[in-house]
Amino acid sequence: MRFSEKAPAKINLVLDTLYKRADGYHEVEMVMTTVDLADRIELTPLREDEIIIASESHFVPCDERNLAYQAAQLMKNKYHIREGVEIFIEKQIPVAAGLAGGSSDAAAVLRGLNKMWELNIPLDELAAMGAAIGSDVSFCVYSGTALATGRGEKIQALPSPPACWVVLAKPAIGVSTKTIYQSLNIEEINHPDVSVMTAALHNGDYEQMCASIGNVLEPVTTKLHPEVEQIKEHMKEFGADAVLMSGSGPTVFGLTQQETRAQRIYNGLRGYCDEVYIVRMLGSRTPLD
Numbered sequence: 001m002r003f004s005e006k007a008p009a010k011i012n013l014v015l016d017t018l019y020k021r022a023d024g025y026h027e028v029e030m031v032m033t034t035v036d037l038a039d040r041i042e043l044t045p046l047r048e049d050e051i052i053i054a055s056e057s058h059f060v061p062c063d064e065r066n067l068a069y070q071a072a073q074l075m076k077n078k079y080h081i082r083e084g085v086e087i088f089i090e091k092q093i094p095v096a097a098g099l100a101g102g103s104s105d106a107a108a109v110l111r112g113l114n115k116m117w118e119l120n121i122p123l124d125e126l127a128a129m130g131a132a133i134g135s136d137v138s139f140c141v142y143s144g145t146a147l148a149t150g151r152g153e154k155i156q157a158l159p160s161p162p163a164c165w166v167v168l169a170k171p172a173i174g175v176s177t178k179t180i181y182q183s184l185n186i187e188e189i190n191h192p193d194v195s196v197m198t199a200a201l202h203n204g205d206y207e208q209m210c211a212s213i214g215n216v217l218e219p220v221t222t223k224l225h226p227e228v229e230q231i232k233e234h235m236k237e238f239g240a241d242a243v244l245m246s247g248s249g250p251t252v253f254g255l256t257q258q259e260t261r262a263q264r265i266y267n268g269l270r271g272y273c274d275e276v277y278i279v280r281m282l283g284s285r286t287p288l289d
């Protein structure tokens with residue numbers, strides 16, 4: 001029997017870094033939310049004790065470098081599973097885009113194998129395991145909307161954001177998260193106020209949410225890739241209420257509550273970017289199979 005699991009992308013409504021830790025990671029405070037642009041993961045049990053990765057995408061590695069492979073390996077080792085699995089990844093989320101595509105695939109594999117191998121591992125334990133694969137994986141295990149602290153792996157659920165449209169635009173470049181964090185100068189940071197964003201979500205206040213978005217990695221990526229700023233400017237011109245780069249970039253998102261305006265932003269951006277999407281926020285935690 002095959003198991004199918006949805007792996008949605010995330011955007012960072014707020015991304016703040018507090019300091020660089022002794023282990024090289026940055027202590028962060030982030031508000032993250034999932035959107036309905038998703039990869040689909042299909043798991044097929046194998047009698048042989050092996051992990052096979054397959055994908056039609058030319059941008060993802062089909063070996064142990066794939067985060068989905070690492071998730072399966074982790075489950076097998078931790079729970080002494082002697083069976084194998086074939087993991088098919090139907091890629092919809094742009095790669096190296098700041099949308100946590102690889103992390104979400106890994107999280108979907110953890111959730112899917114939990115069902116396929118009937119392990120009954122609680123979600124909190126899967127999320128804790130996911131942190132060993134990457135800082136965004138714990139959030140992706142839960143999906144929904146959350147405050148993420150630590151290096152990103154400590155997750156507290158938040159209310160769904162007020163209903164709105166999200167236009168995503170990804171310039172034709174990939175960005176390495178490591179490079180961006182390494183180029184961040186902590187002394188120069190203009191910190192966003194995470195508590196204003198969490199209050200906006202608790203109050204269901206769209207204007208306050210728009211006013212409190214912020215990402216300290218944005219100036220770093222923009223300096224290396226000026227097209228991020230150009231896309232931001234275009235999104236504003238076409239009428240987005242708030243515009244921000246997601247994660248380490250380079251994808252930019254724009255918010256609006258009007259469908260016609262979302263369409264206008266989308267049409268306008270198509271002239272500058274090949275990869276543009278109109279999506280909705282998924283809101284709170286939802287079953288993803």
Ligand SMILES: C[C@](O)(CO)[C@H](O)COP(=O)(O)OP(=O)(O)OC[C@H]1O[C@@H](n2ccc(N)nc2=O)[C@H](O)[C@@H]1O
Nearest residue numbers: 024025026028134135136137151152177178181247248
């Ligand atoms: C930029 C974000 O996507 C925002 O959600 C995340 O902070 C990054 O999450 P991720 O891609 O899962 O990142 P990881 O695979 O854990 O780390 C990649 C690299 O980014 C840097 N990194 C990551 C997370 C963090 N809190 N501090 C860091 O300095 C480290 O150099 C690390 O080697």
Ligand SMILES: Nc1ncnc2c1ncn2[C@@H]1O[C@H](COP(=O)(O)OP(=O)(O)OP(=O)(O)O)[C@@H](O)[C@H]1O
Nearest residue numbers: 066067095096097098099100101102105136177247
């Ligand atoms: N399943 C996967 N999907 C996409 N990329 C993967 C996957 N597994 C490994 N990778 C590798 O991970 C790198 C980052 O890809 P990914 O799409 O996850 O970046 P990202 O969206 O910027 O992540 P984040 O927002 O978590 O920093 C790519 O260089 C890619 O080769």
